[in-house]
Amino acid sequence: MKYLNDLMVSRRGVLAGTAGLGAAAALAGCSGGGTTSGSTAGSAASGSSYEPVTLRVAYMPNLGSASSLFTAIEQGYFEEVGITVEPQQFEAGPAEITAMQSGDIDIAQIGHGAHSLCINGDAVVFQFDQLSQADAVVCDKSRVASAEELAGKTVGVSSGTSSEIILQFVLEDAGLTMDDINAVEMQVSGMTTALIQGQIDAAATWSPNTVTIEQELGENYLVLGTNIDYTDRAAFPSSFVCLPDYAEENAEILARFGAAIEKAQVYRAENIDDVASMLAGELGVSEDTMLQATGEGDWQGAADAIGDNETILGYYEAQQQVFLNNGTVEAEVPVEDYVKTDIMDQSYGIYETL
Numbered sequence: 001m002k003y004l005n006d007l008m009v010s011r012r013g014v015l016a017g018t019a020g021l022g023a024a025a026a027l028a029g030c031s032g033g034g035t036t037s038g039s040t041a042g043s044a045a046s047g048s049s050y051e052p053v054t055l056r057v058a059y060m061p062n063l064g065s066a067s068s069l070f071t072a073i074e075q076g077y078f079e080e081v082g083i084t085v086e087p088q089q090f091e092a093g094p095a096e097i098t099a100m101q102s103g104d105i106d107i108a109q110i111g112h113g114a115h116s117l118c119i120n121g122d123a124v125v126f127q128f129d130q131l132s133q134a135d136a137v138v139c140d141k142s143r144v145a146s147a148e149e150l151a152g153k154t155v156g157v158s159s160g161t162s163s164e165i166i167l168q169f170v171l172e173d174a175g176l177t178m179d180d181i182n183a184v185e186m187q188v189s190g191m192t193t194a195l196i197q198g199q200i201d202a203a204a205t206w207s208p209n210t211v212t213i214e215q216e217l218g219e220n221y222l223v224l225g226t227n228i229d230y231t232d233r234a235a236f237p238s239s240f241v242c243l244p245d246y247a248e249e250n251a252e253i254l255a256r257f258g259a260a261i262e263k264a265q266v267y268r269a270e271n272i273d274d275v276a277s278m279l280a281g282e283l284g285v286s287e288d289t290m291l292q293a294t295g296e297g298d299w300q301g302a303a304d305a306i307g308d309n310e311t312i313l314g315y316y317e318a319q320q321q322v323f324l325n326n327g328t329v330e331a332e333v334p335v336e337d338y339v340k341t342d343i344m345d346q347s348y349g350i351y352e353t354l
Helices: 015-027 063-074 093-101 115-119 162-173 188-196 209-220 244-249 251-270 272-283 287-291 299-304 309-326 341-351
Strands: 053-059 083-089 107-110 124-131 135-140 154-157 182-185 202-206 221-226 237-242
Touching (some): 053 063, 053 251, 063 083, 063 107, 063 124, 093 115, 115 124, 115 309, 124 244, 124 251, 124 299, 124 309, 124 341, 135 162, 135 188, 162 202, 162 309, 188 202, 188 209, 202 209, 237 244, 237 251, 237 309, 244 251, 251 341, 272 287, 309 341
Parallel strands (some): 053 083, 053 107, 154 202
Antiparallel strands (some): 135 202
């Protein structure tokens, strides 16, 4: 297995020497237009305004998924690059990709688990967002006192998500497999209520649902495993993705979007409590709950990785290895096939001018 530390070998790579070329050079020859965007004109580097475009963007109601998107909206970063965002809420990444395929949305922010669909060719990554620390397998310890006691127990799972991967790791370390538990397919919001009410014994879920469960279970709340416990085995990146054809037709628009997200990532790292408070209002979640969830992502790491494609590709290589090891993906695929570093280069060029 490739380990994460073996894959992250530098910080900035070749972009450090090319960023000074400016956004105009980075954008030269890029295509524009598409069913929702139309054509584009001008660039930040040349001083001319961008042609306005509206994008329908999917997110999930948690800090890791929604923070950079809503920060860019609230701080006006999308306005700087001529983009209006229409955010649409979903429960999980696979459903977002299905919505893109049906034409209901243009762009999606997905967590770790849904990246297997990118590897299989259903979508492409055009912007790295952050490394997740939000997923956990949790239980009521009055019913399950250890990972080994999951055998024969009912566990809420949302298939294809990063929390399912954590559950597989927890079971593996306990000498168990998914066949040893009664895995029940559930939406993550339903898991929260079901675990609190005793309808299931454990849940593979993520923040802020874990915060709510802890508040309700009190001293009976038990964490059996999180992303942080498995950083020696895997990386858990979240990303902004779109359909492959959309990326080909709208590269310049995606680059603008990515530049606004990168600016938001810097703001997020420096002001995570303020972002959490803002997002509580947007998502209809208590401010206290959101503030307790501020540790669910490596915010500074995301800001540090801006413009460093070598490190970013290392994250996706480590991520793919997880899918290969657990059989979700059958054959290795070059990460460059589904991670659009050309668009990331263009985003970084625009970001440097904002």
